[in-house]
Amino acid sequence: MKLSNKLAVTTALAFGLLASAATAADITLRIQTHQGTNTTQGRLLANFVDDVQVMSDGAIEIEMFYSSAVVASAETFDAAMNGIIDCDMTNGSYQTGKNPAFQFVADTMGGYDTAMQYLAWVNFGGGREAINELYAPYNMHFVGAQVGGQESLNSSKPLPGIESVKGWKFRSPPGMETEIFQSLGASPIVMDFTEIFTALETGIIDGADASTLAVNTSLGIYDIAKHTTYPGFHSMSSDQLACRTDVWEGLSPSQQRIIETAHKKLMADYVMVTIVENGEAISKVAEKGVTLYDWSAEDRAAFREAAKSAWDEWAKKSPEAASMVESHKTFLKRIGLSN
Known part of the structure; x- marks a missing residue:
């Protein structure tokens, strides 16, 4: 075989191997x-x-x-x-x-x-x-x-601060959130997301934990509920x-x-x-007559303390949960969100 032919075959084989390697990777x-x-x-x-x-x-x-x-x-x-x-x-x-x-x-x-x-x-x-x-x-x-970002609670009643959740009936997902709000005097009702509209219209609930301000707006929740927390704090x-x-x-x-x-x-x-x-949604909900409530730093801190009490109870459920809770608590102190 001539040298040029050998070189051509070698080159072709090399390219073939490279192509195969690329495909395999x-x-x-x-x-x-x-x-x-x-x-x-x-x-x-x-x-x-x-x-x-x-x-x-x-x-x-x-x-x-x-x-x-x-x-x-x-x-x-x-x-x-x-x-x-x-x-x-x-x-x-x-x-x-x-x-x-x-x-x-x-x-x-x-x-x-x-x-x-x-x-x-x-x-x-x-x-x-x-x-x-x-x-x-x-x-x-x-x-x-x-x-x-934070989700916004929506309500048919004003929610100006932590005291306003006492006796407040709202749709809640199961688990830790229900426990936290119960400790603050609220009456969370666990129900499927799809049931929110009917429950609001019929007065079974006063409000709901659904999603962010923008998502709540797109879903039409503020056609019914005229009060909402923003920026959110709870979830x-x-x-x-x-x-x-x-x-x-x-x-x-x-x-x-x-x-x-x-x-x-x-x-x-x-x-x-x-x-x-969320910023775009603010003007949309204003047109619907919705009132926004930005909880004070004191009320947010009070909610955080209630949440941390629930964390402590959940931390008892498994060593891994205790480890995760400790990781969050340590970091909250590190960035100045907790004493």
């Missing part, structure tokens, strides 16, 4: 979210998918299953554990049946004033490490959290990206870094977009 991650494609977070998740694919030059593909298309929302974590999908982008609180500590992954109820304070705990206050200690026995790796439920440990460890360090970086962009974008959408 490609990965597709199957991720489920409970968010719909048209929600604020759903649109940002689509950006996250695009960011990962662009930054990896197409080497990482994400198949995102929206609106819990594969399994029920609360089953997503198990589906990732068992290999049905690769990653969970729902809410850690769905797993409180496994361990009460999962509550403190998703929502401390009154712990933080802003989304950035909670995200600071995750990223710089030991939160990620504490969560991964909890997740490790389930063969899951916590990558990061995404949360927009800031955070979703997550968590992947099966063997899947995560199977990624190269550069692939992991790409996903972490894209997720931090999602994290920041969600906070900023929520600020914009």
Whole structure:
């Protein structure tokens, strides 16, 4: 064989091997979210998918299953554990049946004033490490959290401060929130989200814990309820990206870094977009005659103390819950939100 032909064959083989290696290095991650494609977070998740694919030059593909298309929302974590999908982008609180500590992954109820304070705990206050200690026995790796901001209570009656919740009948999700508000003299009623409108119209409840000001506005809740808290103080439920440990460890360090970086962009974008959408909602609810109540620093502090009392009770439920509560308390002191 002539030298030139040998060189051509060698070059072709080399390119073929490189192409095969590139193909072998490609990965597709199957991720489920409970968010719909048209929600604020759903649109940002689509950006996250695009960011990962662009930054990896197409080497990482994400198949995102929206609106819990594969399994029920609360089953997503198990589906990732068992290999049905690769990653969970729902809410850690769905797993409180496994361990009460999962509550403190998703929502401390009154712990933080802003989304950035909670995200600071995750990223710089030991939160990620504490969560991964909890997740490790389930063969899951916590990558990061995404949360927009505080939710707003809505009501048919004024809610100017902490004293106004005494005797207040409102829709509440089950669990720790119900316990906190009961300790303050409120009458929380656990009911499905879909029942809120009928219950408000018929007077079964005086108000509801639904979502943020912007989401409540888009749902039409303020057509009925003419009073709301804003900025909120009581609940800031955070979703997550968590992947099966063997899947995560199977990624190269550069692939992991790409996903972490894209997720931090999602994290920041969600906070900023929520600020914009809530701001736009203020003028809309004003046109509907809705009164906004910004609780005083003293009332917020009183609610936080009531929440921390509930944390102490939940901390008794498992060693992991105690560890998570201690992590939050330590960080709250560190940033001056608690004595």
